[in-house]
Amino acid sequence: MKHLVPKTSKPNRPRKMKVVALVSGGKDSCFAMMRCIDYGHEIIALANLIPLDDSVDELDSYMYQTAGHQIIVSYAECMGLPLFRRRIHGSTREHSVNYRMTPGDEVEDMYALLHEVKRQIPSINAVSSGAIASDYQRMRVESVCSRLGLVSLAFLWKQDQITLFEEMIRRGIVAVTVKVAAIGLSPSEHLGRELKDLKSHLLKLNEKYGIHVCGEGGEYETLTLDCPLFHNARIVIDKYKGILDNPNSTIASVGVLHPLAFHLEQKNASSGHTPAVYEVEGNPTSTQVAGLHMLDSEFDSDETIKNVDFRISSTGRNLFSIGCWIRNSSKTSNGLEKDLAAVLREIELRLGAEGFGWVNVLYIHLYISDMKKFAHANEVYVKYITGTKCHFGVPSRSTIELPLVECGSGGAYVEVLVAREPERKKVLHVQSISCWAPSCIGPYSQATQYNGVLYMAGQLGLDPATMDLCAGGPIAELEQALQNSNAVAASFNASVLTSTFLFVIYCSARLTSSEKTQVQEQLRSSFDSSDGPTFLYVIASDLPKGASVEVKPVVYTPEIEEEDEELNMGKLRTQLEKISGKLQLDETCYQFRNINGKLLSAIVSITNTEASKICSQQDGSVFEFQCGSKKHMKTVATFCASFVAKILRENGFSWDDLVILRFYHPTRLLLSEDVMDCVFSEAFLDLAQVDENIKLGKEPLFNLLPVIGSGQSSSTDDLITCELLASKL
Structure with missing residues (x-):
């Protein structure tokens, strides 16, 4: 069995973005900024959320770290960047992992903060955060970014925590613990200690108790005092006191470090310019979604579907599929956008007539006649399939170009897989750009699990951190696509190489016979031939981003072995x-x-x-x-x-x-x-x-x-x- 080895090479063509970094003061948010710079992006502003009361060190929040917040104001001078701060007025009102805009929720304070940053610095187009393992935090950042038309960057997401921890120390993150709350960590002994000094102890606790080395289980929190991004100065804590939350606990005492005095040690001669610190108050006047362009009403007009004959096919009884295309024997098209809008509208009506909706859809096969209009097709798509309509999670999707018009099927063909019990599905929808797997920036997911089967979105050979096709041709793309697929499957405790029972490979028509043979040989060598999946090769007219191959595994993921x-x-x-x-x-x-x-x-x-x-x-x-x-x-x-x-x-x-x-x-x-x-x-x-x-x-x-x-x-x-x-x- 061939093992998939993560690629560690730097991206070839990073698309430079201007980034506002969410900083809590912790090691993760600081190292996430360093990763942004590694990938060619530019940090141009900082954003921080703090308690209403300065005397409060730590809020009871799953969303924000606030221990040591009294010192974060100095980050502006240390990095020479403007800092936007807002006090947290809200509380946790929306408890589900999939966040929906909720007045009075603490997430709305983040929205207000980033809304003001974007208002003052319109060139900003991305947000950096230090999320490693928390879907709760990541999805809330993604929700806010989606509403503001910003890209979420989470370059630490799903990274191995021991490797990440060691890299932080090696690359010069100097951080101290400002909160400890785990068995094996004592406030009197470990509070205020530097991260590098706790390395061996944390590794031992990981082996003995399984604690997260990076503190992702809430075991501890840190405050970064110095790092390579602090060009102007480093922070020195002169005096602090430890505050015990539950000193009589027999399992683990919780201790928080409260700074009493600190100063900055300058690294360079002062430029005479002090970066601004902005206090963000009030609420935005509008919470309109800025990131999605809603289409004109032309696609809803009767003229769009006038004289068009629809043919709908369905299979099954409990879990079934519906296919819809435009029958046009003249082999012409009304235009891909109008044809797609008409098809999606017809499917929506058909679902409604059966008492269903888009919420019931697990998977969508989107076949289009012209990949050059892929962006336009997406604009139509997001009008019909939205997170609001799919409150159990948006369906997974694959997209390829087929010779539809030549065969009299109009400009678009859509096939949907429908479940009668949508509450049983589990969806993975990561919209942040990271090193983990390609993001899905839009209303479609990397994978949908239902009744022990994982229906994975079509995967291209994209470098996740840059969203560019990897260099090296079809074989390199295939290897990267397999790696991306396996990263997604791992989120469901599965492996593409051992659990896939149906594997579809879409190949571009541009591939030569020799290249297609190489793809097959490489793919076959990746699986154990004795119990490998059934393979299906389909030659498509074109694939998204001009890719050579796109893979679509269907994986068996039983909940109970x-x-x-x-x-x-x-x-x-x-x-x-x-x-x-x-x-x-x-x-x-x-x-x-x-x-x-x-x-x-x-x-x-x-x-x-x-x-x-x-x-x-x-x-x-x-x-x-x-x-x-x-x-x-x-x-x-x-x-x-x-x-x-x-x-x-x-x-x-x-x-x-x-x-x-x-x-x-x-x-x-x-x-x-x-x-x-x-x-x-x-x-x-x-x-x-x-x-x-x-x-x-x-x-x-x-x-x-x-x-x-x-x-x-x-x-x-x-x-x-x-x-x-x-x-x-």
Whole structure:
């Protein structure tokens, strides 16, 4: 099994941003500023929140560190930067991790503070914070940034704490403890001690009790007295007193350091300029979201969807999918934005008619006709899918360009995976730029977990810290995409390499045959072939950011491990029962994975050779895909439908367990989406006549996707590729 090793190289092309740094005085917020500078950004202002009463050292807050706040005013002079300060008027009123704007909450004080910073310094476009592990803090910073149109930078997020701790000391962070509150830490012995002096003791406590070395569990808090960013002066505490919170505790006494006197030691000759310290009072007159551009009402007009015929497909009963595209036989488009708006509106109406909403959606496949209009597509997308509508978390998403218009499907095609019980889903939506994994700045998540399955967003080979594609070509991008995927999976205590049962690889049409082969070899070498996932390769017209590859793992993440769990990867070795007669499909043309009778994934490849075999054995004809024969395709579609029935039945699944059934067809077939839809619909209608278990409603059981190519291998020369996912979870 190949292990994924995090890359540590510096970014090639950092996009310089002007940053206001949230500073508490602690080591983390200071080191986060240093990381910002490492990545080419510029700190131009500081922001700090302090208690209403100067005599109060520590607030009862999960959000803010205030111990040692009396000294933070000197940071302006130490760094030569303006400092904006605001007293905390609010309290914790919104207790959920997913913060929603709540009057009187302490988060609104942060909003007011940063709102004033942006008003006075309009060039600021990013906010730095020292979040390492707290989703509660990170998501509140992201919420405020989103409302103000700012980018959240959290370069310490999800970093290994021991490595981080050692790097802080090595790079010159001089910090002392201003609060201790953990077993093994004594106020009388450890309060006011320098971080480097406590290193060995903290490492021992980590081994013995599992405490967080960086204090992320509230074990201790620090105050930075000097660091490489303090160009002008360092801080010296002359006198302090220790305040015990629960001195009689038998587990851990809590002690806070209260500064009584301090002074600055100058490092350089004074420039005569004293940076300003601004006291931010009052509240902004408006809390309007500044970061999102809401579209004009043109997309809501009846003219947008006039004379457009929608075709919606759905599968399943409990967990199901809905696909929607615009049928346009003239092979033209109203424009990607209007087509996408019309499709999303139709899906919204369809969900509403069934008593659902966007809150029920777990995953969204966004297929567009022109990747050059990706930004415009996002503007339409955020009008319909928002955090407000998805209060259990926004769905995950993948986006690729497909030859939709050429096949008569308009400019946009959207497929959504819907759950009847949205409260059971768990969503990971990190919007901060960090070194952890690429951020999702917008209403889509890195991953959504539901009933033991993790549906991961499409991952590109992006350097998380810069959001740029890594250099080195397709293989380098693939390795980075795998690393990014594994970082996301680790948040759910899973591994992409050991727990993925379905793996989709989107390859750009720009890749040469040699490059596609290299991608396949690299990917196969990353997995254990004995129990690896089913692989599906899809050739897309283009990918976001001009990427070479995009990967989409579906990962098994059971909440409770079962003792006798079996992972069964193999080939169907029984004869396939057809509507009439029998046919044995070459076993290299299909693969499946059955996980303990609960999850089933399967990929079926119908090549030109197999299609010829199917047609000759069923009606004696010779299949020639160049002619675009509807008759021949109907024969192949009938075979595919009966084969799907066989896969489900042989593995103990029913049609009601079907979650996803997609058929990919290449444009070289010279058959429009209308024709393909017709022949597959007829095939399933025929199947329903002989299979009493299949229940056809107004819509078929499948979704059709026009592609450049698809298949189980990187050669992607299939005439039809079937992707199946069924679940009993």
